Amino acid sequence: MKILVCIKQVPDMESRFRPDASGVWYSEIDMAFRVNEYDEYAIEEAVRLKEKLGGEPELTVLSLGPDRVVExxxxxxxxxxxxxxxxxxxxxQLKDPWQIASAIAASARGENYDLIFTGLQSQDRGSAQVGTMVAELLEYSCATTVIGFEYAEGSVTVKRELEGGLRAVVRLKTPALVTCQLGLNQPRYPTLPNIMKAKKKEILTVPVSELLHEEPRTVMAGFYAPAKKGTGVVLEGDVADQVDKLIGILKDKTGLLR
Structure with a gap:
């Protein structure tokens, strides 16, 4: 059995984002990077499956990006x-979801992965398209927003989170791809012995030019911060006075209550 996990490195969401010189993405100056949160659920679920099956599956992790993604x-x-x-x-950062999915699919094609795990979406771009596109390109069955996962020989049963708090249970035949959501599991922290062991594991580097021959379907036109809004007003005093002040502000600023 062979399993693939696709991950992305994203900026720490507490970072201060500024447009880069081109104005189409953010500047990486003074940025701290981490594994995309949703992808950590995908890693954890794949590792749990490997452990459940006695360590037999071969588990590969793939990431597309500059040299820093090796971390x-x-x-x-x-x-x-x-x-x-x-x-x-x-x-x-200039590749659209279609190109990224095409590169991943080109790498996976011919490897005969039984299962592919991805995150629901990336925290920086948030398109939620790459996983489903990979499944389409590889002709895999696919389920998204997975918060429950069970494997049986030749199939998987997943619990999906839908809008409005609803949930659905879906059974897929393998090969299959699932996109993982918050609530699926609690990702583990790497232990020091496992960090040392990881240094000896193989990391194959493949230039994207060997995999990708697709033109973009969409192009990033601009990246900018939202316009700054005015500061708020703090009302003080008794509740009755605050109500009178609020009504006066609504009359002056919005023309309401006239």
Whole structure:
């Protein structure tokens, strides 16, 4: 059995985002990076499956991006993955979801993976398209927003979270791809012995030019911060006075209550 986990390295969401010189993405100056949160659920679920099956499956982790994404691959290896694939691309931020999915599918095609795990979406772009596109390109069955996962020989049963608090249970035949959501599991912290073991595991580097021959379907036109809004007003005094002040503000600012 062969399993693939696809991960992305994203900025720490507490970072201060600024447009880069081109104005189409954010500047990486003074940025801290981490593995995308949803992808950590995918790693954990894949490792749990490997452990449940007695360590028999071969578990590969793949990440597309510049050289810094190797740190994310190493974390996945320390969590329990067996080998890594770095699809090297110094301009990954300019690739649209279709191109990224095409590169991943090209790498996976011919490897005969039984299962592919991805995160629901990336925290920086948030398109939630790459996983489903990979499944389509590879002709795999697919389920998204997975918060429950069970494997049986030749099939998987997943619990999906839908809008409005609803849930659905779906059974898929393998080969299959699932996108993982918050609530599926609690990702483990890599232990020091496993971090040391990860240093000896293979990381294969493949230039994206060897995999990708697709033109973009969409192009990023601009990246900018929302316009700053005015500051709030704090009303003080008794409740009755605050109500009178609020009504006066609504009359002056919005023309309401006239």
């Amino acid at each position: 994310g691959i190493k974390k996945a290896l320390a969590m329990g993955c067996d080998r890594g694939i770095h699809v090297q691309d110094s301009a990954s």
